[in-house]
Amino acid sequence: MEPIIGRETEQNLLSKILKSGEAELVAVYGRRRVGKTFIIRHAYEKQIAFEFSGTHNATLYQQLDNFRIALSNVQGLKLGTPASWFEAFDMLTKYLTPIIKRQRRVVFFDEFPWIHTPRSGFMQAFENFWNMWASRQKNLIVVICGSAAAWMIQKVINNRGGLHNRVTRKMRLLPFTVSETEKFLRARKVNIDRFQVLQLYMAMGGIPHYLKEIEPGESATQAIDKLCFTKDGILQDEFKKLFHSLFDGADDHIAVVKALSKKGSGLNRNEIIEACGLSSGGGATQLLEELTESGFITPYIPFGKTTKDVVYRLTDEYSHFFMKFIENSKWHGAGSWEKFASGSSWKSWSGTAFEAICMKHIASIKKALGIENVHTETSTWRYKPQKNEQGAQIDLLIDRQDMCINLCEMKFSINEFSITKGYKEELWKKVQVFRSATNTKKTLFLTMITTYGVTTNEYKIGLVQNELTMDILFDE
Template identity: 40%
Template sequence: MDKLIGRDKEYEELKRCFHSDRSELVIVYGKRRIGKTFLIEEFFDQQFDFKYVGAHGMTTRRQLNNFLNTLNSYSPKKYSHLGNWNEAFYALEEYLSTLPTNRKRVVFIDEMPWMDSGRSIFVSALENFWNGWAMSQRNIMLVATGSATSWMKDKLVANKGGLHARITCKLHLSPFTLNETERYLATRGIEWDRYQLTQTYMVLGGVPFYYSLLDPEQSLAQNIDRLFFNEGALLKLEFDELYNALFDNAELYTSIVRLLSEHESGMTNKDIFLSLPSKSSNISKAIRNLESSDMIEKWLQYGNKRRDAVYRLTDFFSLFYFKFLANNLSHDDEWWSNHINSGIVFDWMGNSFELICMKHHKQIKSALGIKGMATSLSTWQVKPDKEAGTPGGQIDMIIERADRIIHLCEMKFSTDTYRIKPEYERRLRERSGLFKELAKINKTLVHTFITTYGVANAKNKSIVHSEVTMDDLFNS
C-alpha cells in the first residue's frame, strides 16, 4: 500500500469486502482524474477475474462488441455475438461459474456510466445479474467505478428497482487535502515549501492525476506554463474534455460554472435561473449533478432558509481556467512566469486561499481546539439598503459552536505576516455590528484570522481573537 496516499479508509473498506462471507457490490465514485481506477488496481494488484472499461460516447452495439472481445480474452468458451446487455451478463455469469468457488471472484467494471448509452437496458440487466445470480453465490465481488457521479448516485445508490439497498459498499473519493498533497508530491521528489504547495492547490485542486504531471526538475511557474500555456500544453484542452466526459448537454453545465466563476460569493438557485439566457427545465438537474460531481458546493446563508442557500464554484481547475485560460489570446508560452507578480494573479490567489480554507474547515476546527464540538458552517451576505441607510456586508465563512460562540473567519493570503491596517479594523468592527443587528445575534462573536504566516503583532491586532496559519491547514 506504499503507493497509496490518503485512501486509508477506502483501502480498509475494500479489504473488509474482499474477506467477507457474502457477495459484495462496491461502487467507487468521484470526480474525473481523482484516482478511482488507481485505487482499485493497486488494491487488487491488477489481479481481476474480469475487467472491462466502458468507452465514452459509444453506441450500445459497439459497447457490446467491446464487452464481447474482453470476455473472450478471459473465458475458455468463445462467444460469437451478444445481442443485448442481458445476454452479456449471462455470458459473464457462465464464465465466472467456471472459476474456483473457494475464493472471491472479482469483477471490475471501470467507468460503468459510459456503458449505459442510448436506450440500452444496461441497468435492468445489471439488476438481473446481481439479484438473479451473483448475490446468491456469496463469493462475487463486483466493483464499479464512475466519474459521472450523478449517474452512479441516481442509477445505483438511489435505485428504486432491483438494486434498491443492494449496494454493500459506497466509496466516494474526494480530492487530496493539503496534507495529502504534500505527502504525494514528496513521493515524486517534489519538496516545495508550503507557500508553493498552497499555490499548486489553487491550480490543481487536490486532483492526483494533475499532480502526477508536475516535473520535479522545474519550478512551479515553469510547470504551470508547461501544463497550461505552452504550445500543445497537456492541460490546455482539459476543461472541455472534462465536462464533455461527465455530462450530456455539457454546454448547459459549462454555462452554469462560467456564471458561478463570475460570482465568487455564490448565487442562489433563483439567481442562477434569472441569469442564464436559457430557461431550460434541466437547469435544476444540472445544478444537482454539478454538486454531486464535486464541481460546485452549497452553503447555507446564516439565519436564512435552505432555499436561500448559495452555490459556489469550488472546482479549482475550473476557476483557474475561467480566470486565466478561457479568454487568453496572448499565445505567450510563458504567460504565467511573465505575470506571476501581477495584481490579477495576487487577487486570484487571495480568493483561492479563501476557498482552500473553506475546504479545510476540519483542520481549522482542530487548530481552534474545537475538533470534537458540534458546529455548523455557513456564509453571510447582505446587500446595501439605501432607503434604510445600511451598508452591505459579507462573511465568507462562519463557524457557529454549540457553546454559543460564533467565529467570523477572515482569510488572508500574503507573502509575510499579515498587517491589519486601521481602516480595515474599523470595517471589521462595523461589519460585525451589522451582522449582529441584522441576524439578531445574542451569542459571542469572535474574529478568527486564517493567514499564511500569522498576523503581525501591531496595535490593530487587538481585533483578532484567534488565529490559524497555513501550517495548520496542512495537518491531517
C-alpha cells in the same frame, strides 16, 4: 504498482468489503481523473477476475465487442461477440461460476455510465445478472465505477427499478486534500515548500492525474506554465473534455460554472437561472445537483437562513483557474503565469481561491482551533444594507454549540499580512453589523487565516482572537 497516498478511509472500507464474506455490490463515484480506477486496482489487484471499461460514445456493438475481447483475454479462449447484454452476462456467469467456488473474487466495471448506451438494454441485463445470480454468490464482489457522479447516484444508488436498495456499499472519492497533495508530490520526489504546494492546489486542485505531471526540480510557476499555457499542456484544453465526458448537454453546466466563476461570493438558484438563461423548472434543479455531486460547485446555507436560501459557489479549483486565466488568454508559453501573477487579476483570483480551499478544509481549521469535538455549523453570511445602513459579508462562519462563533477572514499573501488602520475599522464594523443584524448573544471571535501569519502591530492587538496560518491546512 506504485504505493497509494492517503485514502485511509477508502482503503479501510475496501478491505472490510473483501473480508465481509457476503455478496457485495459496490458503487464508486467521483469526478474524472480523481483516481477511482487506481484505488480499486490497488486494493483488489490479486482478486480481480474480470475487468471491463465502458467506452465514451461507443455504439452498442462496439461495447459488446470490447466485452468479448476482455472476456476472451481472461479465459484464454476466442469467443464470439454476444448479441445482447443478456447474452454477455450469461457468458460472464459461466466463466465466474467455477472460479468463485474456490475463492473470493472481484468483477470490476469501470466507466459504468458509458456502457449504458441508449436502447442498449444494458441496465436491465445488469439488474438481472445481480438479482438472479450475483447477489447469491458469497464469494463475489461486483464493483461499478463511474465519473458521471450524478448519473451513478440517480441510476444506481437511488435506482427505483431492479437495483432499488441493491447497492451494498457506496464510496465517493474526492480530490486529495492539501495534506495528501503534499504527500503525493513528495512521494514522487517533488520537494517544494508549502507555499508552492498551495499555489499548485489553487490552480489544479487535488487531482492526482494533473499532479503527477509535475516533475522534480520544477517550481510551481514552471509547472503551471507547462501544464496550462503551452500547446501540449494537459490542462490547456482539459476543461471542455472534462465536462462533455461527464454530462449530456454539457453547455448548460459550463454556463453555470462560468457564471459562478465571476462571482466569488456565490449565487442563489434564481440568480443562476437568470444569469444563464435557464428555465426555472426541474431541469435547473437537476443541473445544480449534477454539478454538486460531481464536485464542481458547493451549496452553502447562509447563517440564519434555510435550505431555500442556499448559495452556490464554484469550488473546483481547475475550473476557476481555467475561466480566469486559460480561456481566451493572450499569453502562451514560458513566463505566462509569471506575467499573470504580477497583475490585479491574480490578486483577486488568489484571494477567492484561498478562501475556497479553507472552506474545503473545515476539519483542519476546527482542529487548529481546538474545537474538533464541538458540534458546529459552517456557513456564509451577507447583509444587504437598507437605506443609510452599512452592508457586510463574511465568507466563513463557524457557529459553535458552546455559544461562540468564529468569524473567519482569509487572506492570501506572499508575506505576513499586515492589518492597517483602515482595515481594522472595516473588520470592527463588520463584527458590529453582524451582531446587530443577527441579534446573536454568542461570543464572537475574529479569526484570521493567512498564509504566513499576521504582523503584530497596534491594529491587530485587541482585534484578532485567533490566528492560523496555511500550515494548519497540511495537518490532518
